Amino acid sequence: MNVEEVIKTDRSIPLKSRTIIHFMLVNNKINEEISMALKPCDVSVQQFNVLRILRGQKGKPANLSTLNERMVTKMSNTTRLVDKLLAKGYADRKTCPSNRRKVEITITKLGEVELKKMDLAMNQAERRILQNFDQKELEQLNILFNKF
């Protein structure tokens, strides 16, 4: 992927600007791959993400603030995101008996079954996205990402 070629410019871009633009271009590609992979499962990346968190709870219910805290991309409306999962029957929501301000969200059996399929699709997408990287380069990437 050549930056100058993709955005069709013939001028040279300062290294810092170029790095940011380059990053954004990669981001577009990754998003495309992932949403394409999850499309047959009929969930968004965010929904997939929340399901994974719920599964990680191992039965222990999660409330909205916990979900928000653990989400990769925080968004201002976790309520409505969970609404979608309820509508699909992938999650269950009830008010917390000990503190009725809170809410208890769990993944359903169906949610777990579907999540397995999503995992598969996601793994394939990850392999496609990172197909040109060897182990050492991936580690290098992670080290560099730590500096952000």
Add this chain to the structure above:
Amino acid sequence: MNVEEVIKTDRSIPLKSRTIIHFMLVNNKINEEISMALKPCDVSVQQFNVLRILRGQKGKPANLSTLNERMVTKMSNTTRLVDKLLAKGYADRKTCPSNRRKVEITITKLGEVELKKMDLAMNQAERRILQNFDQKELEQLNILFNKF
């Protein structure tokens, strides 16, 4: 930035998955910085991007498909994006005389003045985002990004 800490998990994540999640976390941070930087200028990243392209045309008008082609993040509605720039008086739009299907978009004097301010804000954001990187690391990043 430690992935496991940010998403609050205690399990170890496979390297490929970790890389993707790490990337997304960095993306969030970059987006936050940039939209914060551009907020006082009252434009979105996309609008800023289009203004830069228009300036790059050096007077030569651009049509919508050209803009779309050169935008870092392609989006399905360049018409309405340009509408916003017109409303702010940053751009000008007229139908192309030689081919009335096309449209000629140019940056206005005011647009150029404001874009200068945005450049400044953007440069500061870029410096903040990349403050922990030295020249060599930036080059390394760009090389690795090429592999996506």
Add this chain to the structure above:
DNA sequence: CATTTACATTTGTATATACAATTATTGTAA
């Protein structure tokens, strides 16, 4: 030269997201 096809942009519509305001519940201090 009438008809079809291709092109460039715009509009409609559904969904997503950001941000602020509101509701409901609990905790706390006078």
Add this chain to the structure above:
DNA sequence: TTACAATAATTGTATATACAAATGTAAATG
């Protein structure tokens, strides 16, 4: 124990984005 503040979630609203359909213009074809 009443009033006030803090917490947790929900709702309203404005804006953003994705995707498809529609509009208007030009080119090509018979």
